[in-house]
Amino acid sequence: MSGATREPLSVKTLYSEYHGWLRAVLQRRLGDADDAADLAQDAFLRLLARPRSLDHDSARPYLSRMARGLCVDLWRRREIERAWLESLALNPDLEAPSAEQRATAVEALMEVDAMLKRLPAPVARAFILSMVHGLDGKTIAARLGVTDRTVRNYLSRAMLACLRLQARLTPEDGAP
Numbered sequence: 001m002s003g004a005t006r007e008p009l010s011v012k013t014l015y016s017e018y019h020g021w022l023r024a025v026l027q028r029r030l031g032d033a034d035d036a037a038d039l040a041q042d043a044f045l046r047l048l049a050r051p052r053s054l055d056h057d058s059a060r061p062y063l064s065r066m067a068r069g070l071c072v073d074l075w076r077r078r079e080i081e082r083a084w085l086e087s088l089a090l091n092p093d094l095e096a097p098s099a100e101q102r103a104t105a106v107e108a109l110m111e112v113d114a115m116l117k118r119l120p121a122p123v124a125r126a127f128i129l130s131m132v133h134g135l136d137g138k139t140i141a142a143r144l145g146v147t148d149r150t151v152r153n154y155l156s157r158a159m160l161a162c163l164r165l166q167a168r169l170t171p172e173d174g175a176p
Contacts, residue, residue: 008053014063015044022063029071039070080109108169115165119158126151127158 009017019040026036043066054062084105088097097105116124122144129135129143137151144151 006055006057008055009059011044011047011051014047014054014059018059018063019044021060022067025064026067026071029067030074035074039067039074042070043067076113077106077110080113081106084109111165111169112162115161116158119161122146123154123157126154130155 022043023036023040026039027033030036030039043063046066052062116127119127126140126144129140130137135143137148137155141148141151146154
């Protein structure tokens with residue numbers, strides 16, 4: 001191992017030397033050349049936004065981990081979008097959303113999903129049982145094996161997280 005391999009590589013060098021390899025890795029994983037190209041570009045955009053000190057020894061392992069994360073994000077986004085579209089299909093009276101409305105809704109759902117993942121598991125579970133499944137506090141307490149008071153605390157914590165998310169997502173001019 002020479003000292004030359006330990007020198008940090010510029011994003012330009014990383015791109016020129018590893019973009020094709022990363023795209024091939026993503027294409028094998030996803031089975032779709034267009035998705036692979038998009039995610040490979042996203043990976044290098046992330047490196048531009050948050051530069052890392054990578055050398056030839058660390059570039060492939062780091063990019064492989066990043067590729068796995070990008071794939072998981074893509075699959076999660078598609079699953080959320082699929083579930084949302086299925087729920088829309090259950091209400092045929094609703095007007096079909098425009099492409100822009102659809103993208104905005106999926107983005108918001110992704111943010112909610114990420115917010116729920118940051119909460120402790122019992123808090124997120126209580127919130128989902130209440131908001132999605134419509135269960136009352138006593139039923140949730142029985143399911144989770146906790147007291148009613150604990151459920152109220154869990155729901156308060158989750159609602160606070162929702163309010164923080166809403167404040168972050170709401171434009172400053174108050175427009176929806």
